[in-house]
Amino acid sequence: MPQLTQTKTPHHVVIVGGGFAGLYAAKSLGNAPVRVTVVDKRNFHLFQPLLYQVATGSVSPADISSPLRGILNRQSNTKVLLDEVIDLDPKSKNIVLKGGVLSYDSLIMATGVSHHYFGNDQWKDIAPGLKTVEDALEMRRRIFAAFEAAEQETDPVKRQAWLTFVIVGGGPTGVELAGAIAELANQTLKQDFSNIDTTTAKILLIEGLDRVLPPFAPQLSSDAQKSLEDLGVTVLTKRMVTNIDETSVTIRNGDESEVIPARTALWAAGVKASRMGAVLSERTGAELDRSGRVTVEPDFTIKDNPDIFVVGDLACYLEEGAERPLPGVAPVAMQQGNYVAKLVRDRINGATTKPFSYSNMGSMAVIGQNKAVVDLNFIKFAGPLAWFVWIFAHIYYLIEFDNKLVVMIQWAWNYFTRNRGARIITGLEGNPIQAREAQSEQAKAASKV
Amino acid sequence: MPQLTQTKTPHHVVIVGGGFAGLYAAKSLGNAPVRVTVVDKRNFHLFQPLLYQVATGSVSPADISSPLRGILNRQSNTKVLLDEVIDLDPKSKNIVLKGGVLSYDSLIMATGVSHHYFGNDQWKDIAPGLKTVEDALEMRRRIFAAFEAAEQETDPVKRQAWLTFVIVGGGPTGVELAGAIAELANQTLKQDFSNIDTTTAKILLIEGLDRVLPPFAPQLSSDAQKSLEDLGVTVLTKRMVTNIDETSVTIRNGDESEVIPARTALWAAGVKASRMGAVLSERTGAELDRSGRVTVEPDFTIKDNPDIFVVGDLACYLEEGAERPLPGVAPVAMQQGNYVAKLVRDRINGATTKPFSYSNMGSMAVIGQNKAVVDLNFIKFAGPLAWFVWIFAHIYYLIEFDNKLVVMIQWAWNYFTRNRGARIITGLEGNPIQAREAQSEQAKAASKV
Numbered sequence: 001m002p003q004l005t006q007t008k009t010p011h012h013v014v015i016v017g018g019g020f021a022g023l024y025a026a027k028s029l030g031n032a033p034v035r036v037t038v039v040d041k042r043n044f045h046l047f048q049p050l051l052y053q054v055a056t057g058s059v060s061p062a063d064i065s066s067p068l069r070g071i072l073n074r075q076s077n078t079k080v081l082l083d084e085v086i087d088l089d090p091k092s093k094n095i096v097l098k099g100g101v102l103s104y105d106s107l108i109m110a111t112g113v114s115h116h117y118f119g120n121d122q123w124k125d126i127a128p129g130l131k132t133v134e135d136a137l138e139m140r141r142r143i144f145a146a147f148e149a150a151e152q153e154t155d156p157v158k159r160q161a162w163l164t165f166v167i168v169g170g171g172p173t174g175v176e177l178a179g180a181i182a183e184l185a186n187q188t189l190k191q192d193f194s195n196i197d198t199t200t201a202k203i204l205l206i207e208g209l210d211r212v213l214p215p216f217a218p219q220l221s222s223d224a225q226k227s228l229e230d231l232g233v234t235v236l237t238k239r240m241v242t243n244i245d246e247t248s249v250t251i252r253n254g255d256e257s258e259v260i261p262a263r264t265a266l267w268a269a270g271v272k273a274s275r276m277g278a279v280l281s282e283r284t285g286a287e288l289d290r291s292g293r294v295t296v297e298p299d300f301t302i303k304d305n306p307d308i309f310v311v312g313d314l315a316c317y318l319e320e321g322a323e324r325p326l327p328g329v330a331p332v333a334m335q336q337g338n339y340v341a342k343l344v345r346d347r348i349n350g351a352t353t354k355p356f357s358y359s360n361m362g363s364m365a366v367i368g369q370n371k372a373v374v375d376l377n378f379i380k381f382a383g384p385l386a387w388f389v390w391i392f393a394h395i396y397y398l399i400e401f402d403n404k405l406v407v408m409i410q411w412a413w414n415y416f417t418r419n420r421g422a423r424i425i426t427g428l429e430g431n432p433i434q435a436r437e438a439q440s441e442q443a444k445a446a447s448k449v
Numbered sequence: 450m451p452q453l454t455q456t457k458t459p460h461h462v463v464i465v466g467g468g469f470a471g472l473y474a475a476k477s478l479g480n481a482p483v484r485v486t487v488v489d490k491r492n493f494h495l496f497q498p499l500l501y502q503v504a505t506g507s508v509s510p511a512d513i514s515s516p517l518r519g520i521l522n523r524q525s526n527t528k529v530l531l532d533e534v535i536d537l538d539p540k541s542k543n544i545v546l547k548g549g550v551l552s553y554d555s556l557i558m559a560t561g562v563s564h565h566y567f568g569n570d571q572w573k574d575i576a577p578g579l580k581t582v583e584d585a586l587e588m589r590r591r592i593f594a595a596f597e598a599a600e601q602e603t604d605p606v607k608r609q610a611w612l613t614f615v616i617v618g619g620g621p622t623g624v625e626l627a628g629a630i631a632e633l634a635n636q637t638l639k640q641d642f643s644n645i646d647t648t649t650a651k652i653l654l655i656e657g658l659d660r661v662l663p664p665f666a667p668q669l670s671s672d673a674q675k676s677l678e679d680l681g682v683t684v685l686t687k688r689m690v691t692n693i694d695e696t697s698v699t700i701r702n703g704d705e706s707e708v709i710p711a712r713t714a715l716w717a718a719g720v721k722a723s724r725m726g727a728v729l730s731e732r733t734g735a736e737l738d739r740s741g742r743v744t745v746e747p748d749f750t751i752k753d754n755p756d757i758f759v760v761g762d763l764a765c766y767l768e769e770g771a772e773r774p775l776p777g778v779a780p781v782a783m784q785q786g787n788y789v790a791k792l793v794r795d796r797i798n799g800a801t802t803k804p805f806s807y808s809n810m811g812s813m814a815v816i817g818q819n820k821a822v823v824d825l826n827f828i829k830f831a832g833p834l835a836w837f838v839w840i841f842a843h844i845y846y847l848i849e850f851d852n853k854l855v856v857m858i859q860w861a862w863n864y865f866t867r868n869r870g871a872r873i874i875t876g877l878e879g880n881p882i883q884a885r886e887a888q889s890e891q892a893k894a895a896s897k898v
Contacts, residue, residue, distance in 0.1 A: 041592065041878040041879040041880075042873075042874070042878055043597060043872075043873060043874045044874070057511075059873060060507045060509030060510065060511045061509065061873065062506075062871035062872075062873050063509065065873045067641075067872050067873060069638075069641035071870075073640040074640075075639045076508060079643045080641075080643075081600070081601075082597045082600075082601075082879075082880065082881055083879060083880045084878070084879035084880060097880065098879055098880040098883050099601055099880040099882060099883065127785065129891065133873070133875050134875065134876060137875075144492065148492065151531075152530075152531075152532070152548055189518075191522040191523075192516075192518035192519065192522045192529075193518070194528045194529075267682045274884075362840070379533050414830040422509075422511035423492075423511075423519075424491075424492060424493040424510065424511050424514045424516060425491065425492045425493070425515050426580070426583065426586075427583060429489075429490040429491055430490040430531075430532060430533035430547055431531065431532045431533060431535070431546065431547040431548040432531055433548060434547050434548065
């Protein structure tokens with residue numbers, strides 16, 4: 001039985017969440033004189049920026065996931081615990097897990113966010129969001145089963161509803177989903193069906209504000225919209241979704257309402273803090289923002305709780321002089337994770353730490369093959385070059401974890417063949433129309449429980 | 450809307466099942482003056498010989514699956530229908546699908562087999578088999594969650610039960626599973642845990658007959674057993690499994706019974722014909738063998754039903770002078786599928802067809818890295834060369850469908866790094882011990898329904 005190195009070092013850092021923030025914190029503490037425990041309810045780190053590619057059949061879940069134990073197994077001071085946190089007690093410095101109680105000296109909370117349906121939780125089962133591997137497989141199932149159902153449907157009106165895909169939310173995820181589904185319909189699946197012409201599919205992207213990719217520069221938003229329209233996506237801005245049911249999506253434009261018959265609605269609109277936000281607030285008095293994110297001090301601690309840090313999407317972090325909190329994106333999470341790790345190390349060494357300052361390298365979103373927008377602050381551009389920048393930035397970070405060169409080769413292959421080999425429907429079999437009806441019944445039954 | 454070529458040609462061949470038999474029949478009919486409909490309840494062909502690699506975290510489901518529409522979309526006479534057959538009427542020449550009725554002129558049934566628990570169906574939820582993608586993911590979940598549970602279990606006896614894996618059945622699937630789990634425990638996961646030494650895991654392979662791989666030559670069986678033992682697998686032959694429950698497996702050796710505490714039992718022992726075997730028997734009077742497979746005429750038709758063919762694992766086919774029916778392996782299914790396609794073409798052309806004769810290229814099974822046994826009839830060998838022959842034979846057939854070169858690269862990568870990137874636990878989250886208990890409760894509740 002291997003001896004645990006951890007027992008020799010006293011200061012125990014518990015990191016809850018193995019996303020970008022938690023994982024970067026853990027990696028930064030690899031050589032520090034502390035023992036580290038990373039708690040996650042999943043056994044893998046998920047490269048969320050590529051999750052839409054799982055949803056649209058380009059790659060498999062494991063291609064964008066890395067087992068946490070594999071990433072961290074060279075750090076002799078670090079332990080991985082597969083468990084779920086349900087509570088904490090700041091006084092006794094304990095967190096309560098499903099499997100027991102764990103004490104900490106420093107606690108780094110990085111449990112992220114989940115979907116937010118803005119008070120319409122009944123839409124959850126009809127319009128799935130995209131945060132987990134299971135979410136992505138559910139989307140994949142629905143997208144490909146919808147084409148199959150259209151193939152079998154003989155009524156032309158019902159058929160068109162199967163061929164209508166409504167994506168709610170014009171941020172990066174919504175834009176990426178809409179672009180990928182348009183490519184499926186117009187390229188990948190074009191030759192595959194006998195009774196339907198997949199190029200007649202309608203892909204609608206609904207955004208409440210006046211442009212897609214609202215955090216980007218206006219020129220890039222309009223470049224992105226043009227690229228989407230070139231792919232056949234209908235972009236509807238300044239529209240609010242007022243209802244979603246099994247067969248339609250209702251959108252409001254000013255005073256007018258429109259009911260769009262659609263069998264597939266995908267949610268990319270809002271996020272709210274994971275449950276730990278509320279728990280932290282209750283136990284420490286921390287303030288939460290509208291989305292339930294935890295308002296933190298400039299050093300990411302909770303007020304009056306210098307040993308509890310909150311980083312990543314779960315944190316509402318306002319830089320000095322900034323109008324808005326930092327966005328919930330991977331680079332912010334990575335830098336915050338690194339920062340608190342350094343702060344913990346400095347505290348132990350009695351050193352002071354410079355204040356946190358987010359180094360914004362820019363932002364980017366991909367629309368489709370050869371189509372992306374990139375804002376590197378000093379330069380903004382769109383088109384094939386942007387697409388290559390996007391590809392290489394993502395590959396770079398992806399292989400950092402697990403040498404996923406295979407993904408790059410898979411992408412190259414997909415690029416030249418325009419193939420999407422992962423368009424298999426799993427977890428659902430038989431007649432797609434019947435399967436969907438059965439699924440709806442189950443969802444209704446579940447929502448009654 | 451594309452015009453359906455099918456309506457121009459009169460003779461309608463319906464193929465039920467897109468496995469090796471059905472798919473090869475469909476491909477062989479690609480240029481024939483017939484219209485072809487392939488019915489499957491899944492939208493993909495699954496390369497079953499590699500399913501154990503999904504179960505043990507080497508590759509993803511999509512890596513060994515190809516969308517049926519993608520494989521067949523260049524055949525203008527062929528249509529794919531995603532549906533499930535529930536009945537047939539040989540008199541009116543119709544099959545009944547969940548979504549409607551389909552008429553045929555020639556019917557090729559190739560729906561394969563599922564697991565057989567020899568009258569102990571209560572073992573189904575405790576000891577999953579390996580026939581579908583979902584089965585493989587369930588096995589993967591159980592294998593990796595068992596290591597996680599062992600990591601958390603403090604009682605040494607209970608911990609050892611989590612670290613004990615019992616594989617029931619010493620055929621190729623059982624041998625491959627046992628070898629792969631041994632490599633996981635002794636190599637891949639060795640550095641990953643803090644509280645357990647994964648090399649103390651017990652992997653037991655139980656076989657009822659007197660040797661593993663019973664259809665192979667005795668020398669290869671003993672080579673395989675030696676290779677398994679080198680990897681740390683305990684091979685127990687002439688043992689019958691008499692009970693399986695959530696915490697143990699009971700085996701009988703002659704008059705003695707032994708209870709082995711084990712939290713993971715995997716089923717690789719028996720198969721029985723899919724439900725269509727019984728339906729065919731009821732509707733046509735076809736005889737079934739002990740496993741429910743359909744006894745067919747020398748030309749694969751059912752007696753007195755010259756338009757209904759049964760091929761692949763669903764068929765019980767006795768070659769003239771042979772003692773035993775042909776085994777349920779991919780090469781047999783491919784050749785049978787090709788044969789009946791040729792026979793249908795010949796009938797239309799008024800030509801006669803030579804009787805079927807199985808061309809046995811040999812058999813092989815892989816045990817682990819550099820370890821395999823190959824029997825090419827004229828030569829039998831084991832070891833690294835056998836392993837390379839195995840790899841290339843499988844790659845050859847795999848890329849025939851979908852140019853899955855990526856899989857070869859993935860394998861090469863795994864080979865040199867001894868990594869298994871697909872060891873992610875999906876569909877299950879949080880504390881593994883609690884999750885397993887919850888799963889057991891669900892299984893119990895489900896079995897009561």
